[in-house]
Amino acid sequence: MFLEFVLALIIIRYLRTQLRKDGILPAWDRLLTIGIIIAVAFLIFGIVGRGHTGRLAALLTDGLLGYIIYFVFTKKEFIKFKSATYAVMPYIGVSVIKNITALISNDFYEEWSRPFETAELFAVIWLIATWILSRKQRKALELERLKALEKEKQYQLSEAMKASLEVQVAERTAALTQQKEELEHALGDLKATQAQLIQSEKMASLGELTAGIAHEIQNPLNFINNFSEVNTELITELKDAMAKGDMEEAKAIADDITANEQKINHHGKRADAIVKGMLQHSRSSGGQKEPTDINALADEYLRLAYHGLRAKDKMFNATMKTDFDESIGMVQVIPQDMGRVILNLITNAFYAVSEKKKPLTSDGKLNPLFKDYVPTVSVSTKKTANKILISVKDNGSGIPPHVLDKIFQPFFTTKPTGQGTGLGLSMSYDIVTKGHGGELKVETKENAGTEFIIQLPLSP
Amino acid sequence: MPERNLLFNCPYHHKIHCMKILVVDDERDIQTLFEQRFRKEIRDKALEFAFAFSGEDALSYLNRHEHEAVLILSDINMPGMSGLELLGHIKQKYLKPPPVVMMITAYGDADNFNMAKELGADDFLTKPVDFTLLKEKLKNIQ
Numbered sequence: 001m002f003l004e005f006v007l008a009l010i011i012i013r014y015l016r017t018q019l020r021k022d023g024i025l026p027a028w029d030r031l032l033t034i035g036i037i038i039a040v041a042f043l044i045f046g047i048v049g050r051g052h053t054g055r056l057a058a059l060l061t062d063g064l065l066g067y068i069i070y071f072v073f074t075k076k077e078f079i080k081f082k083s084a085t086y087a088v089m090p091y092i093g094v095s096v097i098k099n100i101t102a103l104i105s106n107d108f109y110e111e112w113s114r115p116f117e118t119a120e121l122f123a124v125i126w127l128i129a130t131w132i133l134s135r136k137q138r139k140a141l142e143l144e145r146l147k148a149l150e151k152e153k154q155y156q157l158s159e160a161m162k163a164s165l166e167v168q169v170a171e172r173t174a175a176l177t178q179q180k181e182e183l184e185h186a187l188g189d190l191k192a193t194q195a196q197l198i199q200s201e202k203m204a205s206l207g208e209l210t211a212g213i214a215h216e217i218q219n220p221l222n223f224i225n226n227f228s229e230v231n232t233e234l235i236t237e238l239k240d241a242m243a244k245g246d247m248e249e250a251k252a253i254a255d256d257i258t259a260n261e262q263k264i265n266h267h268g269k270r271a272d273a274i275v276k277g278m279l280q281h282s283r284s285s286g287g288q289k290e291p292t293d294i295n296a297l298a299d300e301y302l303r304l305a306y307h308g309l310r311a312k313d314k315m316f317n318a319t320m321k322t323d324f325d326e327s328i329g330m331v332q333v334i335p336q337d338m339g340r341v342i343l344n345l346i347t348n349a350f351y352a353v354s355e356k357k358k359p360l361t362s363d364g365k366l367n368p369l370f371k372d373y374v375p376t377v378s379v380s381t382k383k384t385a386n387k388i389l390i391s392v393k394d395n396g397s398g399i400p401p402h403v404l405d406k407i408f409q410p411f412f413t414t415k416p417t418g419q420g421t422g423l424g425l426s427m428s429y430d431i432v433t434k435g436h437g438g439e440l441k442v443e444t445k446e447n448a449g450t451e452f453i454i455q456l457p458l459s460p
Numbered sequence: 461m462p463e464r465n466l467l468f469n470c471p472y473h474h475k476i477h478c479m480k481i482l483v484v485d486d487e488r489d490i491q492t493l494f495e496q497r498f499r500k501e502i503r504d505k506a507l508e509f510a511f512a513f514s515g516e517d518a519l520s521y522l523n524r525h526e527h528e529a530v531l532i533l534s535d536i537n538m539p540g541m542s543g544l545e546l547l548g549h550i551k552q553k554y555l556k557p558p559p560v561v562m563m564i565t566a567y568g569d570a571d572n573f574n575m576a577k578e579l580g581a582d583d584f585l586t587k588p589v590d591f592t593l594l595k596e597k598l599k600n601i602q
Contacts, residue, residue: 218587221588226591229591263489263492266489306539307537317540317542317545319539320540
């Protein structure tokens with residue numbers, strides 16, 4: 001009897017709940033409230049007015065339900081409730097027919113109430129069944145929807161993450177590019193510095209040589225001047241002897257003049273060789289291999305190094321020993337480079353023996369070796385079956401084992417700061433190994449001395 | 461130096477064979493040069509030269525020919541025993557009476573000059589040797 005009203009109330013309430021969930025309730029709240037008021041009003045009419053009034057209220061409620069269904073079908077916000085309406089429709093139909101029939105003829109209705117009640121029962125069963133089904137369906141759909149929503153959220157999240165990652169990648173790339181540029185710049189600077197250092201090492205060894213060169217040139221020049229003066233005197237005497245007719249004396253004097261001329265020539269060539277050597281030393285590398293008298297080269301640089309050191313330290317002295325293998329002949333080397341190596345090794349040897357000869361040890365005590373120690377540097381050459389050996393040996397303090405494997409490293413030096421570039425031995429090593437395909441070996445014994453041996457392959 | 465003249469009794473201008481000079485230098489051509497420069501004096505037997513090419517050589521020569529050399533002319537810059545060491549040996553513990561030692565120093569080498577003076581060098585010559593000056597000095601020693 002009151003099912004229509006209850007149904008109307010339930011439906012409106014259901015709509016309200018759903019709309020609230022979707023967050024669009026405020027726009028429809030007024031209309032739905034009016035619907036509730038109308039449904040309640042019809043219910044009151046239905047209860048108060050029995051008989052025909054009640055039937056009319058029920059029919060009007062059916063109208064209300066119909067209107068709601070129309071509403072659902074026409075408003076797009078409600079379209080999702082369409083399936084739910086199929087549940088109510090049969091009942092509304094049955095209710096409308098039942099109420100109209102009852103209004104027209106209550107007797108007829110009473111008489112045929114059975115089929116009507118049966119129809120009503122089926123409609124209610126349908127309603128409940130459909131309701132349950134659609135509820136299930138909706139729940140599944142809702143779940144799907146939520147899942148989709150979640151996916152969408154995740155997608156958006158990952159998109160955001162992707163975007164931020166891309167920004168990060170761009171930033172990192174920029175930072176890396178900048179670092180790379182900075183490193184390239186630093187590398188360029190380092191290369192320039194290295195080139196400068198190599199140049200300054202050459203200049204430093206040239207500086208070491210200058211005093212030696214001055215001394216070495218001074219001596220031949222003195223001889224040249226002296227012998228030429230003597231010859232001037234001798235020529236006067238020769239003329240006197242010829243005037244006297246003393247041909248024997250004239251011949252003796254002439255022989256002396258010739259001998260002196262040879263001396264002048266010899267010392268002129270000696271000075272010339274020294275100047276040439278100096279020029280070669282200062283010239284940058286890249287020279288050509290040429291047949292070189294290794295013995296003469298070693299001897300020349302031994303003298304230059306010795307006088308260079310003497311010029312710096314007046315008190316220094318050392319015994320120089322040479323043992324040259326005359327069978328070596330001419331060897332294919334780059335003379336200025338090999339000269340630089342030999343000079344470097346000899347300078348180091350002199351440095352080692354001069355350190356050992358110092359009156360005071362490094363910790364300020366009197367050096368017990370000062371009196372009896374004879375600083376000695378030996379340079380020797382030797383030709384074997386397939387090699388040329390050039391040895392520079394000193395009787396200094398030797399190289400301590402903990403620095404022995406570092407001595408060929410660039411910039412490694414045991415000299416006080418500012419006194420050595422630390423490039424001498426590393427350059428020498430490069431010149432011997434890379435420049436000449438040879439080997440540079442070292443043998444050392446603490447407190448006994450050090451021997452550096454250049455091994456050069458004999459060119460076929 | 462009157463004592464020296466009395467002891468050896470052989471003035472330079474008398475051209476008597478007596479004055480022995482030991483020249484110490486590591487340059488071997490110095491021998492030829494001296495022999496040429498003093499050819500007249502050597503021929504006239506006013507001077508006699510001996511040569512040593514290192515400090516060690518000079519000492520062994522002096523050992524073998526004690527009191528013969530009146531004058532020693534020594535270079536300072538030599539490998540092995542330097543001229544200064546040789547001077548020390550001669551002046552402090554070697555020969556009695558010590559001969560006159562004239563040191564040859566490189567131009568402007570004040571350190572060696574002072575050191576040689578302290579060790580008792582009698583006179584100095586600077587390189588390059590001025591032979592006219594050297595001859596003057598030799599006359600004065602006589």
